[in-house]
Amino acid sequence: MxxxxxxxxxxxxxxxxxxxxxxxxxxxxxxxxxxxxxxxxxxxxxxxxxxxxxxxxxxxxxxxxxxxxxxxxxxxxxxxxxxxxGEAPSEAEFAALKQLALASGAPPDVAASAAAAIESRRAWSVAARTAQRHPPAGRDRRWPTGLLxxxxxxxxxxxxxxxxxxxxxxxxxxxxxxxxxxxxxxxxxxxxxxxxxxxxxxxxxxxxxxxxxxxxxxxxxxxxxxxxxxxxxxxxxxxxxxxxxxxxxxxxxxxxxNLEQAEQRLNRAVGALRDAAGSSLYELAERLYPRAVRRRFWQILATVQGLIDVLEFRGLVAYEDGRWRLTQAASTSFS
Missing domain, CATH: 3.60.15.10 (Ribonuclease Z/Hydroxyacylglutathione hydrolase-like)
Structure with a gap:
């Protein structure tokens, strides 16, 4: 059966x-x-x-x-x-995420807020592994209580x-x-x-x-x-x-x-980079998600970094002097 x-x-x-x-x-x-x-x-x-x-x-x-x-x-x-x-996420990983926010080109107030959010996430991660009681439910109420x-x-x-x-x-x-x-x-x-x-x-x-x-x-x-x-x-x-x-x-x-939507997002990222002739990670996030990047910094930054990772894997972007730029291969592929 x-x-x-x-x-x-x-x-x-x-x-x-x-x-x-x-x-x-x-x-x-x-x-x-x-x-x-x-x-x-x-x-x-x-x-x-x-x-x-x-x-x-x-x-x-x-x-x-x-x-x-x-x-x-x-x-x-x-x-x-x-x-x-309980070894992951490690303290080193949380520190690296804070550094990523600082290096993204975000304004100082946004980067500071993002770093504070990472510290809150770190404390939550530690509590989930060490607390004796279940915490209260989160605001989204996905589960009856918080998780251990x-x-x-x-x-x-x-x-x-x-x-x-x-x-x-x-x-x-x-x-x-x-x-x-x-x-x-x-x-x-x-x-x-x-x-x-x-x-x-x-x-x-x-x-x-x-x-x-x-x-x-x-x-x-x-x-x-x-x-x-x-x-x-x-x-x-x-x-x-x-x-x-x-x-x-x-x-x-x-x-x-899912694959089609990913390709649409990748094409938008290429277009934004072409229009700007290079961009920091945060600048690209602002062009692609102008109304969301400050409110949902980490979600948007992860999305944009993921797009950059795919484009870099395909040989379409390169990192130069703190900015992402299209390569000659991108000019040929999207001419």
Whole structure:
């Protein structure tokens, strides 16, 4: 028998997948107050054989420590283990983000506000791993309370999981160790945060957690994310079970829409750089998102840096004297 049971945990959805007698829980789930009882009740006494985390973020892997205390191994790609063990984001990464704000060309007041936001995020990250009680719910009320993330060491890497009919595909982008679960016989894709209904994902500013060049702390997430989408497109999945929201069909159409929107944004960035004959990161953000960049500095800066990363990967931009400029290849490609 092959079946899927969806369990809503606040803004997240986890899935109990049964494949010919083997039960796999896809994502441990977020640790809000009452989440464990809700999950236990929803599974109706059915215990999974293994728990797979699509990636290491706290809303997906926050209950990993609890599952392992129940005697069930949690599998996570080793590149995301630093999230689970509490080593990431590191103090060095938060410091690098503050420096990025200062180096972006933002006005001093904007850069100072951005640095304060990073310090607040750092304090929140520490509290999530050390607090004894769940914090109050955030303003967006995505979960009944705030989330905790007790550190744990996953017992399994993805390569250690052996379930007939199931493939675990490492598709870095959303995080360095991001993965999806693929059931080829059914065309089922369990996408985590790689593919979501009604949402065009944006890149994140994040570190590579010691698995990249020593001279460069930052993981280039958006080029990898787009490559992951193309890999999923080639699979031709028929149904997607996302980590947020309801399952959906027309999966290839959703993938293609995401890729098309990314190309539109890239073309806009090229146009803005051509008009300005070079730009700092913040200046480009102002041209592309003039009404949002001050209100949502980090989201917009991450989006624009992601676009720059893709253009640089394609050889269309280069960084010179503190400014991004189009290369001759861009002039040829967009003439």
């Amino acid at each position: 092959r079946s899927v049971r969806a369990v809503s945990l606040g803004d997240n959805t986890v899935y109990l997948l049964e494949l010919d007698g083997t039960r796999v829980l896809i994502d441990p789930g977020p640790d809000f107050e009452g989440a464990r009882d809700l999950l236990t009740e929803s599974l109706r006494g059915t215990s999974p054989d293994v728990v797979i985390a699509t990636h290491g973020h706290l809303d997906h892997a926050g209950l990993g420590a609890w599952w392992q205390e129940q005697g069930l191994p949690v599998a996570l790609h080793p590149l995301d283990w630093p999230f689970a063990t 993330y007790r550190p744990f060491l996953p017992r399994l890497a993805l390569d250690d999981v052996d379930v007939g009919g199931l493939e675990l595909l490492h598709l870095p982008g959303h995080t360095p160790g991001n993965a999806v679960v693929w059931v080829p016989s059914e065309g089922w894709l369990f996408s985590g945060d790689q593919l979501l209904p009604g949402i065009t994902p944006t890149p994140a500013l994040q570190g590579h957690h010691g698995h990249g060049p020593a001279s460069d702390w930052r993981f280039r997430s958006f080029p990898a994310f787009l490559g992951a989408l193309r890999s999923l497109q080639a699979l031709q999945p028929t149904r997607c079970f996302p980590g947020h929201g309801e399952p959906f069909g027309d999966v290839v159409a959703v993938i293609e829409a």
